[in-house]
Structure formats: C-alpha cells, structure tokens
Amino acid sequence: MTSTPPRPRRSLSLAQREALWAYVFLAVPIAFYAFIRFWPALQSFYLSLYTWHVDPARRTFVGLGYYRELLENPVFHQALKNTFMYAAITVPASMALGLGIALMLQAVGRGRSAFRAIYFAPYITPAVAIAWVWGWMYNYNYGIINTLLIEWYVFLERFGLERLAIDPQRFLTDPSLALVSVSVVVVWQQLGFQVVIFLAGLQGIPRIYYEAARIDGATPWDLFRHVTLPLLNPVIVFSVVITTINALQLFDQIVNINFTDQGGPLNRTLSIALYMYQEAFGRARLGYAAAVTVVLFAIILVVTLIQLRLTQRRVEY
Amino acid sequence: MKHLVRALLITAAVVIATAQAQVTITYWQYDFGARIDAMEQLIERFNAENPDVIVVQENAGPYASYQERVAAALAAGEGPDVVQLFYGWAGAWQRAGYVEPLPAEHFDEEWIQSYFIPMVESVKIDGSYYGLPTAVRALALFYNKDQFREVGLDPEAPPATWDEFVEAAKALTIKRGPRFERVGFGIAPNGQDHHVVRTVLTNQLGTPPYSADGTEVLYGNEIGAEALAFYTSLQTEHEVGVNEFVPGANGYREGFINLESISMIIDGSFAIGNVRTNAQFDWGVAELPTFDNGVQANFGSFWMNGLTANAYASPEKLEAASRFVKFVTNEESMQLWLDVVGELPAARTLVADPELTADPVFGAFIAGLAYAEATQFVDEGAQRSAMVDAINRVLLEGADPLDSILQAAAEDQALLDAANAQ
Incomplete structure (x- = not known):
C-alpha cells in the first residue's frame, strides 16, 4: 500500500471553490433580475x-x-382570439420560411453572409419604423402594393384577362384582412432571426451523416426528413418557444401600424398586450390591467410548458 | 480672514433661510414646442413676482406616453404638483387619484363661474373643480381656397349648410380608377369626427348627447342614428372622403396641409399653428355647417391645470400651487398663451374681445365657442372607442346606422353607470 502524500487541509476542493465563485457572480444578476422582474410581476x-x-x-x-x-x-x-391568431399565423409561417431560406442559403456558396445580413436587417430595424413604412405600403390610396395591383390590372386588360386581376385591397381598414396584414409584417420582421438560428443549426449537423445516408441511397427529401429535421430539433424547440412568446406579447407593430385607431379597426388587430396597455394608461384602470397581465402570464406559461413537452423529444443519433 | 469667515457664514445663513422659505412647485405638461415655450415664459414671470415660490417645469415626454409617465411618477410618490391634463381625462384621473380637487379655500366657485366661459363646468365632479384652463378650443371647417377657386366655388363663401358642404365636397373630389387623387373631406373618425357625430350633429338635430346630470346617454335613438347616417354617408353614399385616406397620426391634417390632397377638414383651433406655418396655399376657416333647421352646435374642449396629491403635502405648498394655477389662468397669461400657442383664451372677457372676433382665422372659432358644448366625459378613452367603433361598423362592415348607434349608446351607458356607481 502506498501512502498518498499529505495534502494541506482545505475545507473546499478547487472545483468547489470555483463553483462557489461562480454562484457568487451569478447571484448578482439574479438578485437584480429578481428585484426588477420577479418582484414587480408578483x-x-x-x-x-x-x-x-x-x-x-x-x-x-x-x-x-x-x-x-x-x-x-x-x-x-377579441384580444385573446386575435393573440392566438397572431401566434397561429406568425409562428409556423416565419419558421417555415426561415428554414427554407436557411436551406437555400446553405446551398449558396458565394455571398452567403451578404444574404444573411440582408435577411437579418429587418430584425434589427425598430418596429416603429417598420410599422410606419408598411402602413404607407398597405395604404389604399398611396400604397405601393395597391399601385402594383392596379398596374397588374391594366397590364392584363390589354390581353382581355382582367379576370386574373386582384382588386386593390384595404389591407389595414378591412376588418377581415387587418390581422393577416399585420401578421405579414411580423413574419417579415422575424424572418431574419429564424434564418440566422436555422443556419447555425444546419452548420452544426456533421457532414458525415449526409454522406453515410447518400451512400445508402437516400434521396434529398429523405436527407431532409430523416437527417436534417431530427438533428435540428433543439433549434426548432428554441425557435418555437421564442417566436410563440413574441407573438403572444405582440405590441409595437400593432400600436404603430394603425396609429390613429390602435388595435383597430373594430379591435380586429388588438392584442392582449395592447389591450392591457390601453386599460392601464388610456383609462387609468391599473387593477384591471394587472389582472389582464396575470392572465397573459398564465397563458404564456401554459403554452410554453405544452410546447416543451411536445417538442423536446430525445434525438437519437 | 475673520471678515471673510463672517461674510461666508452670513451668506450661508441667508441662502439657507431663503431656501427654507421658498416652496418648489413642479409643473408637468406633455412635450409640445410652443406649449413648453409659453409655459416657460409664464413661469419666469411668476417666479419674478413670487420670490417665495420657485416653479420648475419638467419634461414629461411626448403626448403618446404622457399618461403613462404621470401614472408611474405619482405612484412612486414623485412627479408634478401642478399637472396639465385633458379635460376629458378628469373622471378617470380622479378615480385613480392622479388629480385632486382644487381647494375651495383658494378657489371661489362664484369667481370661477363668472370669470371662465361656461364649458369649464364640465370638469366639476361631486361639486369640486378638478382643474382650470388657460385656453380652450372649438371646432371649425378648414378649407383650401385655391382648390375652391380651381373647381369654380366661391372661396369667400364656404358651405354654410351640410347640403352645401356635400355639394362642395363632391365638386372638389377627384377620383382616378378605384382610388382618389383628392378627397373633398378628410374623414377622421378618431380625429375630431367622433365629437362631430356625438356632440355637434346630435345637438344640431335636436338632442344633446348626455342628460344634464351626466347619468344618461341620449343619442341611442333615431336622432343619433340620423347623425351617424349623415356622417357615414360622406363616404358610403357621396364618396367625398375615405377612412385612413392618408395613414399615420393626424393623417387627415397632413393630407390637408402637406399633401394638399384633402380640400376640407374639421379640426380644432389647436391646428391653426400647424396650418399657418406649413400650408403653402391660400386657406380659410369657417364655422361648422348646419342642417336646414339652422341650429348651430360645436364641440369645445380644453387642457387644464390641476393639482396632484403632491401639492397637498403641506398648506404652504397647496397655497403656492393654487397661486400658480390662478396665475397661469389670469388674463395676461391667457393673452400670452394665445400669442405663443395660438389657443383661444378661456375667460369670458377675452372671448368677447372685438379684435379677436373680427380676426379672419380666430373669428370662426370664437363664434363657435359661443355655442360650443364640452361633452362631459367620464372615461374619454373608452367613450371615444365606443363612437369610433360605431362609425367604423357602418363604414367598414356596412352595419345599419341605427343598430350601430344603439350598440354604442349601450356601451357608453355602461361606462356612465360604472363611473357613477363609484
């Protein structure tokens, strides 16, 4: 039996001491966060x-x-219904488009970072600026989208194909269209975030799996379905949770895109967050507004838990 | 050396003594260039005349976030002693404790009633006044004289009746394909138009919107429906305007002033400054048109100076804050406000000033003020939404005006009941 050399007595090992220091450093932001976030929430x-x-x-x-x-x-x-509609539209749409664009960008050799920057630009543009520009683009009388629709009609008319034309639309004042129009802006804005997240996820998938699958005769669809998608699962989970929370808290875009009738027309674009704000500061009913926030908090909590439960399956390699 | 020490000590003692004797009053209003300037000038005068008080104006941010800031500051025990608020907010602010009554010992009711024009009575809640205005506003018709000439209308004979108004608007409107190149009238339900329907048109047709005691909605009937039907027909039947013609906050005003694609708008006297500075064309102002019965009506409103709970901290502070409110509402202050901001004075004597009534721009507003009514709101934000939605149901969903106005009246009545129950 060999005797181990005597060590100086220390109550904590090096690893323990490091961990302790880590906790000390972590405690500061946690205390701060608890004070400015959790305490007001309570x-x-x-x-x-x-x-x-x-x-x-x-x-x-x-x-x-x-x-x-x-x-x-x-x-x-109405606000509750709208908020779920925003989530139902913007989450799948921005994720599908984001993944699609990321896959295409991955296939692009040259200028990938330039494309990435272009797609990311809306995400870092202030929501207020975006909402104002889109407000003008959507406008019935001055908007470029309706101008194009009218030009398109004029073009088709020459060939007697007017039936294929689309009438100019009141994108933001038509009660049946307004929510979809706002959702399009939100998807466009969040797209860049999705693209970047998915690109990172795609680059994390080892090439070797694709090569092995190809040798086994897998088609491109097989590769996507059985290699890319399962291995992207952690990224998808993250993305679903973050985008859903964003959608449930939608505020800036709605406030600014229809500035004179916020949440309108006829409350068709009103979100829970905006409803809460209007009750709190437009009507000085902070008690009622606080009840709305509590409900919003509960909804976000439940939705997030369900999503984590449903999407966080173990990935088998 | 001894002298120096003594001099310093004396100076220090004097400084401390004056500081103790002085009361500091904090003033808040939303950030709007001319209003801030005017108030700075008033404060300078007040501070010079009242060495025992120092008034300080703090920047309370833009209009859009003003109520938010007031709420946050007061809840934290900070913020203003004297605060400017829109008269329509008085009910909601009073219930939330943002504004306290003007103390009766410093504000004599008889003096208020004889000095101010009658619309100030609309901010009396349970027998107390919650603020006093330096200036008031009324509505009038702004019109583009150049465009009147262009289509052969007499620029010096603006429409006096709603029929003439519709005819003029039709003549001024230019349609190209499905879109408008120019509209005769700038429809703006969320601008001043909800007031036009609620207060102006109903009064012209023979009923005030609310009962005198403020407990009952009176427009939920055929008259309210007629008012709403006439207003919405401007878009649906006569096609002389369209909702959200120009996007953005105050798009109707932008369209009139800057794009020159709107020939006529109904706006408040607060728009005079903007029109005067930016309109590059010949424009005029006229009293609001009437129906054939000739009954005139107008909507008056005002921002007022109220006291917060902070002003009640001590009797000295309350007295100083009250003195300041009286100062900013005296005749000289109103005159200064008129010169700098362009808003009409709130005192009976000044409104009757012949120079003002003869003014080609102010005259129309002053004439309107004579018969204007400041709607007594209990919850301006929610009551506005009820009427804007009533208009939009007709404009955007093709709802029947009677059904739509009945729904608005029911929503409005619920708000009155809730406020009166407290």
Missing part, C-alpha cells in the same frame, strides 16, 4: 385584487372581481 398579482389608486390606502379590495369582469368582456375575448 406585485401585479396583488394589484389585480384592488381598484387602482396612487395612494395604496385608498385602494378598495375587489378580490377576483376583475378576473370575472375580463371573462365576460367581449373586447378581452
């Missing part, structure tokens, strides 16, 4: 139980009264 639960008054002594307890009110409020129902 306070909104409390606020939602009282009528709002700047002087806490003059708030009246209403219990779950505001929750009952919002269950019955048709505008809240």
